[in-house]
Amino acid sequence: MLLNEGQMHLFEHWPEPGVDDDKKKSFFDQVRRLNSSYPGGLVSYIQNARKLLADSKAGKNPYDGFTPSVPSGEVLTFGDDNFVSLEAAGVKEARNAAFVLVAGGLGERLGYKGIKVALPRETTTGKCFLQHYIESILSLQEASCKMVDDGCHTKIPFVIMTSDDTNALTIQLLESNSYFGMEPSQVKILKQEKVACLADNDARLALDPNDKYRIQTKPHGHGDVHSLLYSSGLLEQWKSEGRKWVLFFQDTNGLLFNAIPSALGVSAIKGYNVNSLAVPRKAKEAIGGITKLTHVDGRTMVINVEYNQLDPLLRATGHPDGDANCETGYSPYPGNINQLILELGPYIEELKKTHGGISEFVNPKYTDSTKMTFKSSTRLECMMQDYPKTLPPSAKVGFTVMDTWLAYAPVKNNPEDAAKVPKGNPYHSATSGEMAIYRANSLILRKAGAQIADPVVDTFNGQEVEVWPRITWSPRWGLIFRNVKEKLRGDSSISQRSALAINGRNIFLEGLSLDGTLIVNSVDEAEVKITGHVQNKGWTIQHVDYKDTSEKEEIRIRGFKFEKVEQLEVNYTEPGKHSLSA
Numbered sequence: 001m002l003l004n005e006g007q008m009h010l011f012e013h014w015p016e017p018g019v020d021d022d023k024k025k026s027f028f029d030q031v032r033r034l035n036s037s038y039p040g041g042l043v044s045y046i047q048n049a050r051k052l053l054a055d056s057k058a059g060k061n062p063y064d065g066f067t068p069s070v071p072s073g074e075v076l077t078f079g080d081d082n083f084v085s086l087e088a089a090g091v092k093e094a095r096n097a098a099f100v101l102v103a104g105g106l107g108e109r110l111g112y113k114g115i116k117v118a119l120p121r122e123t124t125t126g127k128c129f130l131q132h133y134i135e136s137i138l139s140l141q142e143a144s145c146k147m148v149d150d151g152c153h154t155k156i157p158f159v160i161m162t163s164d165d166t167n168a169l170t171i172q173l174l175e176s177n178s179y180f181g182m183e184p185s186q187v188k189i190l191k192q193e194k195v196a197c198l199a200d201n202d203a204r205l206a207l208d209p210n211d212k213y214r215i216q217t218k219p220h221g222h223g224d225v226h227s228l229l230y231s232s233g234l235l236e237q238w239k240s241e242g243r244k245w246v247l248f249f250q251d252t253n254g255l256l257f258n259a260i261p262s263a264l265g266v267s268a269i270k271g272y273n274v275n276s277l278a279v280p281r282k283a284k285e286a287i288g289g290i291t292k293l294t295h296v297d298g299r300t301m302v303i304n305v306e307y308n309q310l311d312p313l314l315r316a317t318g319h320p321d322g323d324a325n326c327e328t329g330y331s332p333y334p335g336n337i338n339q340l341i342l343e344l345g346p347y348i349e350e351l352k353k354t355h356g357g358i359s360e361f362v363n364p365k366y367t368d369s370t371k372m373t374f375k376s377s378t379r380l381e382c383m384m385q386d387y388p389k390t391l392p393p394s395a396k397v398g399f400t401v402m403d404t405w406l407a408y409a410p411v412k413n414n415p416e417d418a419a420k421v422p423k424g425n426p427y428h429s430a431t432s433g434e435m436a437i438y439r440a441n442s443l444i445l446r447k448a449g450a451q452i453a454d455p456v457v458d459t460f461n462g463q464e465v466e467v468w469p470r471i472t473w474s475p476r477w478g479l480i481f482r483n484v485k486e487k488l489r490g491d492s493s494i495s496q497r498s499a500l501a502i503n504g505r506n507i508f509l510e511g512l513s514l515d516g517t518l519i520v521n522s523v524d525e526a527e528v529k530i531t532g533h534v535q536n537k538g539w540t541i542q543h544v545d546y547k548d549t550s551e552k553e554e555i556r557i558r559g560f561k562f563e564k565v566e567q568l569e570v571n572y573t574e575p576g577k578h579s580l581s582a
């Protein structure tokens, strides 16, 4: 098969039989793996590569014949009646959902040595992203089941896609933390394989520079999630259990679950087969733009145009300024945050046709303008948000736009690169990711009627950010806005230098005035009333330089740490009514 596909160079250096036989066998083991993990096998991979490499060499525009325009979708306003009723609809649907986290990426831009889901989402509680995601899913599960008259016992499935770069550490994180309270059988790990590297325009496979009996491999991208789900058999299983929705999300967005309930509500009410979550996008921000593409033959689709392709597409279609902000100060194209909600039934039907194969692209770096040779080997890649590209025109493809402060604060950039982000564009760093959580929680409490002090502006690792009171809560306290409103009774106020960590379901703030640090933990069966004036020296914020190797990497990359001078910490471990009146 390899010889038929022009791959004889792979064997040219092979010595006579009897020499290096073990290595030769392991070469074929690898070939077998590469063959079975790609839809259509290696022959398809090589043929697809040849075609895409020829298109790339010819400078063919993948959007040839398409004209972009601004699509219309659902635009939600946090906290209004529509938002609140969509959240309720979403919680109701959640028991019919399955969640899929794509976490196979190495996070090269961040440069963190561990896996990204193990990073603290914020350092007030120190809970990592994965713990927050699991607790959010469990809270949704519980809240959703409560909405059924006779209760339900469904367990929302949670799939994590890993890769060789993240698999062992992800399993270790789950196992050493008892799956953060989830039943281990609820969690399924699907590991994506890498794909073969390509050495030249003829799609000759590249050998590993350090091992001539190994084909060099690189990641194929998050689009692999569709073929892995298809071949795992999970989709059919979910369908037979009566599930309706599959929600995909990425590794480090600490705000995401603020947006899930209402977006799922939109999917249910609008009957969307595909619903992408979006936020207003700053021109040139490294998130794709959701775009309506109209072909000369009349076809249209609403699809993510990746951030590196939007500018050339716009310039080629009569927009000389390319990817630019309009009078609103934002790009007219909503920014895709890669949170997709797919309706399970139509999703399975589509995958039966495609087997999960997703439209691919290739991005070779040529040595010169003749485009004859590559600087280094390349490979085919695919993205999960390209799933709608193969859908028929009858498919209901929509999107839901929410405020960035509420829904999107990823951790992708290292401090050095973040500090170079043009002013006004988001940093997408560990610093901004954590500060965004405090801002969102402060704004949500404000909207619910609490008096939250204004932020101060400070600079960490060269990034100017707003520092709001460090307010955090566990998902079972404030899953949706209605829950937050129910738990705020009477006038409460929180000063700027304060930190508040609420960890427990039934904790009610009834006229709390906080100036310092307060940590409240309670078991679910306890009902805790917090009133009065809590004042202490609190936790101060210390600056940390990202180059200061005496600090842990998790701290260095955010540029600050808390000095825990004084706090009030209360723990309610017994059921029943309790009150703290300071």
Ligand SMILES: O=c1ccn([C@@H]2O[C@H](COP(=O)(O)OP(=O)(O)O[C@H]3O[C@H](CO)[C@H](O)[C@H](O)[C@H]3O)[C@@H](O)[C@H]2O)c(=O)[nH]1
Residues within 6 Å of the ligand: 102, 103, 104, 105, 106, 161, 163, 192, 219, 220, 221, 222, 249, 250, 251, 252, 286, 287, 288, 289, 304, 306, 307, 336, 337, 338, 383, 385, 410, 412
């Ligand atoms: O082979 C891979 C590559 C990535 N990932 C995972 O895919 C997610 C996204 O990866 P990146 O954060 O590197 O993605 P980008 O920033 O390049 O871009 C993606 O996320 C952006 C929003 O965060 C935009 O939505 C953009 O359109 C979309 O392609 C991460 O959870 C990552 O772990 C994999 O699982 N396997």
